[in-house]
Amino acid sequence: MGDHHHGPAKGLSRWLFTTNHKDIGTMYLWFSFAMFILGGSFAMIIRAELFQPGMQLVDPLFFNQMTTLHGLVMVFGAIMPSFVGLANWMIPMMIGAPDMALPRMNNWSFWILPPAFLLLASTLFMEGGAPAFGWTFYAPLSTTYAAPSVTIFIFCIHVLGISSIMGSINIIATVMNMRAPGMTYMKMPLFVWTWLITAFLLVAVMPVLAGAVTMMLMDIHFGTSFFSAAGGGDPVLFQHVFWFFGHPEVYIIILPAFGVVSQIIPAFARKPLFGYDSMVYATASIAFLSFIVWAHHMYTVGMPVAGELFFMYATMLIAVPTGVKVFNWISTMWRGALTFETPMLFCLGFLVLFTIGGFTGLMLSIAPADFQYHDSYFVVAHFHYVMVAGAVFSMTAAVYYWLPKWCGKMYSETMGKTHFWISFIGFNLTFFPQHFVGLAGMPRRIPDYALQFADFNMMSSIGAFIYGSSQILFLYNVIATIVSGKPVSDDKVWDGAEGLEWTVPTPAPYHTFETPPKVDASHAHS
Amino acid sequence: MTTETSTEYEKYYVPEKSKLAVCATIGLILSIFGASYGLNEMTFGDGSGSWGILWVGLAIFAGTLFVWFRTTIRENIAGMNSAQLKKSYVLGMFWFIFSEVMFFFAFFGALFYVRNLAGPWLAGEGDGGRMNGLLWEGFQYSWPMASTPQESIGGAGNQLIANNGTFESYDKSMAFGDASAWYAWLPLWNTLILLSSSVTVHIAHLGLLDGNKKKFNLWLGLTVLLGIIFVFVQAYEYYEAYEHFGLTLNSGIYGSTFFMLTGFHGFHVMMGMTMLLIQWIRSVKFGHFTADDHFGFEASSWYWHFVDVVWVFLFLFVYIL
Amino acid sequence: MFLKAKRLTALALGPVLMLLGLYSASTAAADAKVNEINMPPGVTNVGQSIFDLHMTIFWICVIIGVLVFGVMFYSIYYHRKSRGVTPATFHESTKVEIAWTVVPFFILIAMAVPATSTLLEIYDFEDAEMDVLITGYQWKWKYEYINEDGENVAFFSNLRTPQSEIYNTADKGEHYLLEVDEPLVIPVDTKVRFLVTANDVIHAWWVPELAVKKDAIPGFINETWTQATEEGVYRGQCAELCGKDHGFMPVVVNVVSKQEYAEWMAAKQAEAAEIKQLMAQTFSMDELMERGKGVYDRSCAACHGANGEGGLGKAIADSPIATGDMAGHLEVGINGVPGTAMQAFGGQLNDVDMAAVITYQRNAFGNNMGDMVQPIDVFNHKKG
């Protein structure tokens, strides 16, 4: 079929009807950035209101809507789709496949996301307002006491779940079935490994979330009593079901980030990844453990003490495999020949800040201490360290690292480094003081606070605006690169980079690996 | 239009642009839009909800799925699918079923939790509920839950937890009651029906593997028939529950879990049945399927076995234990 | 303004502290509350154990952090390409990999031991000398002293900070948002058991200095306890998102001497007896309106608006209920509207307050119904 080697179609239909993994990856990436801006704007409203004690800008109910939508949009709209986009772009190129295993379904998994989020955002204009019960939507606040918009919220969650499940099935099928000859499992780049395991987590827990919201739907509209003690149910049941999803979810967010870092550090250390095998086993152990620790979010609900102990011990154990990963990354750097281009800077930022976030996670896992930490800003600080400095930093690193391969042009290194330093400082200014106010007793999800927390909150808000503004630089840098960046001459781009994706021409052609590449030792881990 | 590849490598079929995904999206989003506004109108009485949008959405969705599967089938018949692509479909189906298993897992988990933990706690038993007697004085826990906590303290008018609805327990539960009249206990018959349908679908498969299409059509048709009977018996059971047993969705947690589990199972039976029916029509009407190429049928039969296994658990934990 | 100079210093100092990552157990300043950066050890033994545990884990993490980051920065400095190094090629070592799997494991065990014992201590509910039933409502707390002999004493505890301070039209007081109209009072050196539950959604009762945080789950009663060793006023907040005014339901606990407590309790019991008397009385329109305004502002205005214009709840001004049949109005006030945020206030307000607020709603905001509700009407309505 002669017309085959054409490039992409022109116009809107290219994006609407595409089956190409790179197109779909690109759409995911742009969509997630749009959601990042949306979720970030909500965060800016939160931080602006918290700039000073007293109610200045929004009313309390609207504040709760902002908190809720910020969490939901960031987690489900920004972070998860961004890594799915990265997976779409990179996995076929990394394992030597012509495309994703199920290309039409791939397009569908993407296209249901934007309207679902549009619908969710539209609830802001509904009577009674958008969901205002936190991204964890605990019953009965989210059932009997919720505004009508909760119904739309429930169906949107269903759709996001469908999207994630289909995306994951696609990734699993691609990795298990589409590897080029010679690309054995233990030769796959770590990014592929972490995504395979993440996809497994997603297929396992998204349906459970769907179950949770379905029970809510029944309680709201059909008179069941899953979460109502009066009928023999239990509001805490909701939390168990939610966190059975929710805890693995946070590793869904971070495992692909681990994968990215494991690709980038070796490239700039010019030295192979240390402990490849143990990295794989550690990732698998984290995934396994993530299924048996969920109730560490519920230490204060009044579980019997045996339960508390079990969940505390299990949670603490996660520090071991995660430590293995951190130690391996540092050993990879050890006696390498390091350079510090922007992707590497973001990875180092990740390494330091994620580890700090991990430490606070470990502190939270100690049940008796968590009685004091729980639902305070200490928790907010913890999870932004792991999610912003963890997931967002590594995603940013990934964009800088692969952007030249994607569009064949080089970004501005100066601007990139500036972006990093402003982000790094702004981030810490925002979230480090939150440890302090949290320990000193400031609860989370409040629109107004007592006077003794004023200074650190002001600092935090200033930091947030700095961090937020630095994203403009990022956006500008990316667009400027695509439009008018300096063309890259070398297919490899980075002299220390390894892997099949660097063997194809730069920019990566619309179709890669129509015939499977030969996998030799130099293109994969040994 | 397939992807060209070198000769020694079997080509992997990467479809060209397709409108299917976008159409399916429109159908899905219209459906949830219509359902949300419809439900809100039903419950809150506000908004101008229209169930019509739901039906339009579902129609578009169903239509798209029809075209989608037809396209896939035609591609297969045209020989575009490599062995590798077929393996992708196999993996896709397998992990899809796995995700369905996890969906039911959530409901079984909920059932386990309320039966073994929350229920006794409400009655003041066990570590989690030592003091609950203060709230639900006189509530005795049993499963099936003979009276809801709310009833035990005299109804919804009580100051505590007044706003969470009214839950009145059933007159008669679905559990196995009268051993001497076991033959009149419908769930038992339904179990037998569903179990045998798993056998018949297997026999059909064996027939197909032998290249015996007659046998295949016969036994597959029988399977679909058994599925239909199952759904009717289940519907009759619901009718009895509502009309004669006073067992409804409002009957506290027993009614909630009962209808949720059996309801979603029933829904999955209908899906599986539709899938098998389509395969049957394909075989009878269009002569599809050969001994070594019949994934459409195989996937449907896996789904059917899955639905069957779920029922076995359901029968155990919802009806018997 | 409140301690402005000190706050500015702290603002400047903050980043420095942050960079060092320094946590100190207490700041030297006289008013140690402002810009506190660590958990308060509080005034209970359990609080002290938790604090010690917290500091232990914290320092372990700091040490690990210093080691890990130390190695990392050493490598960043000495193994940089610009120093002309050639990269090594090693990429595994079973020995060190086993070491850094096993060593953290033992560190964790070392943490788990004190954590377990502290947890068991917290879970020891036995031998409490008195019980208080705490019920979370949207958005206030109800305290009920369960007296084995004699009447139970019960009251609600509402935020006292005026709207003017919240909306910045008046200067904020020292205990902005952390003050209530009626605090919980408990005796010092006494093991007090709290039975925590909720009436509507989940709340959480948290007082950092008493080292207590427990979720209040509607329909379930959770147990927790405290034994304060020092008299004083301890402040906390609701710690579980519970709707619009989650940020405005503080907890204030007054720990007093046993003697003072006994006196207070006696006074409370007398007051309860008085209310009982009031219930039998008939009030004039003015009395009802005055009392009713107080109740309305405290209990209803949050949803129905200060001028009855509505908000989360429907408007009272011109409302068909408030200008309609009296029984219907009483029904809504007493039993609420099931399935909505309109709770059953019958159990929250005594009959006098209920009568007053219904009267008020019927005669304020332009609803000039001219009729009155007496406590006995409320009582009769409740009887059915």
Ligand code: HEA
């Ligand atoms: C990317 C997301 C992410 C990640 C990776 C983590 C990682 C961890 N989290 Fe976190 N967490 C969240 C996202 C995440 N979390 C979110 C979103 C919430 C709040 C949800 C909400 O309520 O809204 C939360 C809340 C949360 C809580 C509940 C707090 C509360 O509400 O009271 C707890 C409690 O145990 C916890 C624990 C942990 C632990 C033990 C880890 C571990 O995985 C960390 C392991 C890492 C290390 C320990 C550092 C590196 C290790 C070494 C250098 C080895 C040596 C170290 C030692 C031996 C100490 N997290």
Ligand code: HEA
């Ligand atoms: C991965 C997820 C993720 C990410 C990336 C972020 C990013 C940020 N988050 Fe958020 N956050 C959550 C997940 C995340 N958060 C979750 C799950 C919760 C809990 C919700 C709940 O309680 O239910 C939460 C809660 C939460 C709170 C607590 C709210 C409360 O308890 O009431 C706060 C408060 O400071 C906060 C702040 C921020 C800030 C300042 C950022 C910044 O990093 C955002 C920076 C980004 C931008 C600003 C947008 C892009 C830039 C521009 C558009 C340029 C223009 C901007 C300017 C000129 C300023 N977040």
Ligand code: CUA
């Ligand atoms: Cu009550 Cu938050």
Ligand SMILES: [Cu+2]
């Ligand atoms: Cu967790």
